[in-house]
Amino acid sequence: MSDDTTTDATDIRRLDEDTVARIAAGEVVERPASAVKELVENSLDAGADSVDVTVEDGGTELIRVADDGDGMGEADLRAAVRQHTTSKIDGLEDLESGIATLGFRGEALHTIGSVSKLTIRSRPQGDDGVGTELVYEGGDVVSVEPTGCPAGTVVEVADLFYNTPARRKFLKTTATEFAHVNRVVTRYALANPDVAVSLTHDGREVFATTGQGDLQAAVLAVYGREVASSMIPVEADGDELPVGPVESITGLVSHPETNRSSREYLATYVNGRAVSADAVREGIMGAYGTQLGGDRYPFVALFLEVPGDAVDVNVHPRKREVRFGDDDAVRRQVDSAVESALLEHGLLRSRAPRGRSAPEETRLEPGGNGGSTGRPATTDSSIEEGEATDPRGRTTGPDSATELPEPGDAGAESEPESTAPGNLGTGPESAPPSDDPTPRVEERDTVEESNADAPRGARSVEERTATDPETAPDRDDDPTGPEDDVAPGADDDRERRFSGPTEQRTLGGEAANGEGTEFETLPALRVLGQYADTYLVCEAPDGLVLVDQHAADERVNYERLREAFADDPAAQSLASPVELELTAAEAEAFESYREALARLGFHANRVDDxxxxxxxxxxxxxxxxEPPRLRDVLTSFVEGDREAGAETIDALADEFLGDLACHPSITGNTSLTEGSVVDLLSALDDCENPYNCPHGRPVIVRLEDGEIEDRFERDYPGHRG
Structure with a gap:
C-alpha cells in the first residue's frame, strides 16, 4: 500500500509531539524519585567525584542534583534536552554487546523537562570561561544564556508535574515520596563508595558519605553504626561459585539478628547498576534459610559482575529490572556466596536440620543390607575430623550430644517426626494405621519451630505428649509396619513412624466426632483435614471449602486489635527509656509520623538526628x-500503598494494626487438632468480614459441587452416578 494513501476517512490520527512527550514522560518519570534516579545516573556517568542531592517537600517542589563531573558547553546542553539524544551509546551494537553506562536511552532530560520547569547550569572541566544556563519548561527551550557557575553540572527540577495534574494528584505523602528518593540516593551511594554523595531534605542533611572508597563507611553513613558493625563481607569468584553466568559476587550482608520487616534494605547491583532481580533476592534469602523469620529481611549491599551478553538491562523503562539468561544458575551462585560468608563467620548452622549431614556431605559405600553398610563414609565435606554420622545422617563425634548407636542397640534414640499433610493430628501420634504399607513423608524441621509460636492449640508433639499422656503412643499395643531392611539402630525410628493411635481429639482431649458445625455467617462446615499443614479442608452443604489458616487467624487478631484500640490503646511505660538508632530513612519518617506512633502507644523523643x-x-x-518494633511501624507507614489524601492518623494506625495482626497468627506448616480448627472457624465466624485478611487476601476459597463435577467430567454420557 502506498504511503500516500489518504487518511481523510479514518479516526486514526498522529498525536502531536507535546502529547507524545508527556506520555513518554509518564513511563520514565513516575514520581520525584524517578527524576532523581535519572539525574544521579547522569552525574555518575559524567565521572563525578561528588554528587549532592537536595529535595523539598519530598521532591514535588524542588529537586537539585549538583556534581563536579565533566560538564557541558552550550552546544551539548541544547542537544541534551532533545528526545533520544545521548553520549552513552552509538547504536544497536552497543545495546546488544552490554551497556557499561547507567544511562543510555537518551530520554531523561527531555522527559523530565516535559513535565516540569527544568533549569540546567553547566561548565566543562578545564574551561576557564563562563558556563551556560538553559531553561526548559513543559518541553520547550525558554532561554539559553551565559552564567557564572563551577565546573560540572547543576540540574534543578521545579514544580514537578505542574502541567500533568492527574499525575501529581496520585503522588503520596511527602514522607512516602521522600522515602522513595532516599532509597534511590542510598542505592547509588552504596554502589559508589568512591564518590561523595549527600542527601538533603527541606534544609536538613539526611546523610553524606565520605567518598573514600570504603563500602563499610558508606553503610555507616546511610544506615548507622549499629547496622554497619553487623555487616559481614562477601567475596566469591571463579571456582568458589557454582557454575553460572556470574563471574564474581562481592559486598556486605548483615548478621541475621540485624534485620527489618521490609525489603527496603536489600540493595543489589548488577555491573554497578542498582536493580531489582527475583533470582538475586531469592538467592540471598535462601542463604539465610530459617535464621530469619518469613517476614524479616537482612541489610544487604551485594554486587554481581556478569558478562554483558548474559544479562539484559533493556527490559524496563526505568532500567530498574534486569533479565538473566539463566535465573536458576544466578540464584544458586548468590545463595552459595552469601551462605559461605555467613558460615565463615559462624552465623549459620549447617543446612542439615538438627545436625544431620546434608546429602552432598555423605556417600554410601556398597555393602550388605540392601546395598548399604548403613554407615555413610565421609568425603571432602564440612564434617570436622573426628566426627562420624549415624545411619540417619546425624553427626556424631567428640562434640556431639548423640552417640553413634551400635548395631542392634534397641535403646538408641530417634528423633520425632512431624505429621504428614492431610492429618489433623500433629506429630507421630497421628501416624497412619499399622496396616498401611505406605511410609509417611517426613515434614521439614521448621514445623516444630512454627508450633512454638502458634496459638490456639498448635502445640508441639513433645508438649502434647507431656501434658496429655492419653495421646502418647503405646508401642506395645500397635504392630509395626512391614518388615523392611533398615540400618542398625533404627528400630525405634521405624516404630515411631508407623505406630500410634488414629483417633482425632479436640483441644479438651475428647474424641472428635467429625460432625459439621453450624455458623452464623459462614456456611455449615464439617472439617475433613488439613492440606500441607496450611489449608483447612472442609465440607460445605454445596461443595468443598478451603480456608487459609494464617489468613483466617490474621483476620481474627486484626479485629481484636481494632476493638482494643478503639478507645485508648493499652500502653506500657518502660522503667527507663530505650534508645534506638534509626537509619536515615527511618529517622526522616519519624518526624512525619510521630503523632501516629503516639496514637498506637509508641511514645518516643528524638535524642539526636x-x-x-x-x-x-x-x-x-x-x-x-518490644521498643525495636517502632522501626517496623515506621516502615509500614512509609510503604503503605494508600490513596493520596487518605493518610489520616486513624488510617495509618489501622494499617499498622493489619501488619501487627500477622505476627501472632498461626503460620503455615503448622499442624492443628480438630478442636483448634473448630475454635478458629468459630472466631472467624464472629468477625465483621470473615472472607478477607486485613491485607485483602482471601481467607476462604469455595469449590461448588458443580465445579467439582465439571472437573471430573461426570456429565459424560454413561458415566453419571
Whole structure:
C-alpha cells in the first residue's frame, strides 16, 4: 500500500509531539524519585567525584542534583534536552554487546523537562570561561544564556508535574515520596563508595558519605553504626561459585539478628547498576534459610559482575529490572556466596536440620543390607575430623550430644517426626494405621519451630505428649509396619513412624466426632483435614471449602486489635527509656509520623538526628511490644500503598494494626487438632468480614459441587452416578 494513501476517512490520527512527550514522560518519570534516579545516573556517568542531592517537600517542589563531573558547553546542553539524544551509546551494537553506562536511552532530560520547569547550569572541566544556563519548561527551550557557575553540572527540577495534574494528584505523602528518593540516593551511594554523595531534605542533611572508597563507611553513613558493625563481607569468584553466568559476587550482608520487616534494605547491583532481580533476592534469602523469620529481611549491599551478553538491562523503562539468561544458575551462585560468608563467620548452622549431614556431605559405600553398610563414609565435606554420622545422617563425634548407636542397640534414640499433610493430628501420634504399607513423608524441621509460636492449640508433639499422656503412643499395643531392611539402630525410628493411635481429639482431649458445625455467617462446615499443614479442608452443604489458616487467624487478631484500640490503646511505660538508632530513612519518617506512633502507644523523643528514646510501647493481645518494633511501624507507614489524601492518623494506625495482626497468627506448616480448627472457624465466624485478611487476601476459597463435577467430567454420557 502506498504511503500516500489518504487518511481523510479514518479516526486514526498522529498525536502531536507535546502529547507524545508527556506520555513518554509518564513511563520514565513516575514520581520525584524517578527524576532523581535519572539525574544521579547522569552525574555518575559524567565521572563525578561528588554528587549532592537536595529535595523539598519530598521532591514535588524542588529537586537539585549538583556534581563536579565533566560538564557541558552550550552546544551539548541544547542537544541534551532533545528526545533520544545521548553520549552513552552509538547504536544497536552497543545495546546488544552490554551497556557499561547507567544511562543510555537518551530520554531523561527531555522527559523530565516535559513535565516540569527544568533549569540546567553547566561548565566543562578545564574551561576557564563562563558556563551556560538553559531553561526548559513543559518541553520547550525558554532561554539559553551565559552564567557564572563551577565546573560540572547543576540540574534543578521545579514544580514537578505542574502541567500533568492527574499525575501529581496520585503522588503520596511527602514522607512516602521522600522515602522513595532516599532509597534511590542510598542505592547509588552504596554502589559508589568512591564518590561523595549527600542527601538533603527541606534544609536538613539526611546523610553524606565520605567518598573514600570504603563500602563499610558508606553503610555507616546511610544506615548507622549499629547496622554497619553487623555487616559481614562477601567475596566469591571463579571456582568458589557454582557454575553460572556470574563471574564474581562481592559486598556486605548483615548478621541475621540485624534485620527489618521490609525489603527496603536489600540493595543489589548488577555491573554497578542498582536493580531489582527475583533470582538475586531469592538467592540471598535462601542463604539465610530459617535464621530469619518469613517476614524479616537482612541489610544487604551485594554486587554481581556478569558478562554483558548474559544479562539484559533493556527490559524496563526505568532500567530498574534486569533479565538473566539463566535465573536458576544466578540464584544458586548468590545463595552459595552469601551462605559461605555467613558460615565463615559462624552465623549459620549447617543446612542439615538438627545436625544431620546434608546429602552432598555423605556417600554410601556398597555393602550388605540392601546395598548399604548403613554407615555413610565421609568425603571432602564440612564434617570436622573426628566426627562420624549415624545411619540417619546425624553427626556424631567428640562434640556431639548423640552417640553413634551400635548395631542392634534397641535403646538408641530417634528423633520425632512431624505429621504428614492431610492429618489433623500433629506429630507421630497421628501416624497412619499399622496396616498401611505406605511410609509417611517426613515434614521439614521448621514445623516444630512454627508450633512454638502458634496459638490456639498448635502445640508441639513433645508438649502434647507431656501434658496429655492419653495421646502418647503405646508401642506395645500397635504392630509395626512391614518388615523392611533398615540400618542398625533404627528400630525405634521405624516404630515411631508407623505406630500410634488414629483417633482425632479436640483441644479438651475428647474424641472428635467429625460432625459439621453450624455458623452464623459462614456456611455449615464439617472439617475433613488439613492440606500441607496450611489449608483447612472442609465440607460445605454445596461443595468443598478451603480456608487459609494464617489468613483466617490474621483476620481474627486484626479485629481484636481494632476493638482494643478503639478507645485508648493499652500502653506500657518502660522503667527507663530505650534508645534506638534509626537509619536515615527511618529517622526522616519519624518526624512525619510521630503523632501516629503516639496514637498506637509508641511514645518516643528524638535524642539526636539518628537516635530516638522510646518511653512507652503498646500492649496488645496480652503481649507488650518490644521498643525495636517502632522501626517496623515506621516502615509500614512509609510503604503503605494508600490513596493520596487518605493518610489520616486513624488510617495509618489501622494499617499498622493489619501488619501487627500477622505476627501472632498461626503460620503455615503448622499442624492443628480438630478442636483448634473448630475454635478458629468459630472466631472467624464472629468477625465483621470473615472472607478477607486485613491485607485483602482471601481467607476462604469455595469449590461448588458443580465445579467439582465439571472437573471430573461426570456429565459424560454413561458415566453419571
Amino acid at each position: 539518628r537516635t530516638v528514646a522510646v518511653t512507652t510501647v503498646p500492649a496488645v493481645l496480652e503481649e507488650t511490644l
